[in-house]
Amino acid sequence: MKVGIYGQFYHDNSEAYIQLILDALQKNNVEIVIEANFLKILKDHQEITHNVEALNTFTQLDSSYDLFFSIGGDGTILKSVTFVRNLNIPIVGINTGRLGFLATIQKENISESIAQILNKEYSVSERSLLTIETYPADESLTTSLNFALNEVAVNRKNTTSMIKVETKVNDKYLNSYWSDGLIVATPTGSTGYSLSCGGPVIDPSTNSVVITPIAPHNLTARPLVLPDSSEISLKVSGREDTFLVSLDSRIMTLANETILLIKKAPFTIKFVQLPEDSFIKTLRKKLLWGEDKRN
Template sequence: MKIGIYGQYYHDNSASHIKNLLETLESRNVDFTIKDDYLKLLSQEISIEKNYKTFSSFEELDTSFELFITIGGDGTILRAITYIRDLGIPILGINTGRLGFLATVQKYEINDTIDQILNKEFKVEERTLIELTTNANSDFKIDELNFALNEITISRKNTTSMITVSTFLNDEYLTSYWADGLIISTPTGSTGYSLSCGGPVIMPNASNLVLTPIAPHNLNARPLVIPDNTEIKLKISGREESFLASLDSRITTINSDTIITIKKCSFKINLVELYSESFLKTIRKKLLWGEDKRN
């Protein structure tokens, strides 16, 4: 089996678990390749005696990789998709971070998890992405990383004043949100920033997107669930000449004369789900649904 390994940070007290992962893969004769920057970081923190194979960019990956293991939290998975893109390589997240809705494998489960993977005891779940494009006369030029797994967010910049986000769905005017910003979330991202701003939890396989205003001044502005084949156009105005657009964890500045179009991406991301796990188990555990201190 050919596997890629990706990480961004070294988390305290994770040295023994990372060593265990590498040793377990070696003992199972797995062919694995590590992101070069991450291996360099690990070498500074823990003793790495072997010369492991490395990759540095998207161009060095291909469909011969059968799995991509991320070490960290959900943010690490969001960054990993910028390397995988449309290759369809399934992602398995080992959680060395905090909450972890996407990275559900715990550090102490590494050995059992690798055995389950090698025995094909897992399923692959497709997750929808959304992409951002701008009008042709915009000064903003976006690169090929114009997609997001969790959400695309439009928000104010360099001001405490609210912005106005005029919103159109399939070219029909919806409303103008007077707020700190607007979140356009996928089902995967419904448990992220959107949830923090009062948005609903959406099942990952639902064919929906959700529009969630950030601190709207209009008290009757509520999150709106829409079909994921809807084309969303946004026109932003405010006291400043620019605003922020974020695609998951990637942030850029866009001029106020830019018309933004957001729609479902042409490809999807594959996430590994072990048979012992499920989305319902995850939200019960992470959101403490059903927990009552009186019981």
């Protein structure tokens, strides 16, 4: 078995958990390949007793990998998706961060969880993504990274004034949102930026997409859930000449009147899910549903 490992940061006291991961994989004769920049971070922290110097590194993935371990929080998983892309490599999200809707394997259960995974005691949760195209084409949008797992969002830039987001669905006019911006989110992204702006929570197995306005001027502008077969067109105008577009954590600047065409990506991202885990369980735990807070 060949496993890729990636992390963005070295969280406080995370050396013990990274050590557990490396030891558990090596004990089972797993071929370990670490992302090059993450290996540099590990080398700077002498607390890791595993001989990381001997490990191979990658800067890009190929189809030879069986699993991809993401060590951190949800932000690290969003970055992991840019490595995995359309290679169908299942992602194992190990949460050493805080909230973690996506990174569901908790650091306290690493040894047991890895044992289950290596014994193939898991299922795969497939998640849809969004892609965007711009008209006219913009050089800042790399065609190999024109996708988002959570959401595509447009926001005002360098101004406190609202922007107007003219929105069409399947080439039919929907609305012109006067707001700070607009979010188009996948079911996976419904618990992220969209949720903080009043959007609904959507089960990730649902074939849908949600449009959520950001601080709309008109209070009748409410989040709208659509089939994920929909093609959504956005055109932004405002007092400034440019506006911001984000694909998950990647941000670029586009000129006003640029048309964004957003639709479902032709591939999915696969997450490893252990038998005792589920979206409902994660939702209840992270949002503290069902807990009596009256005391």
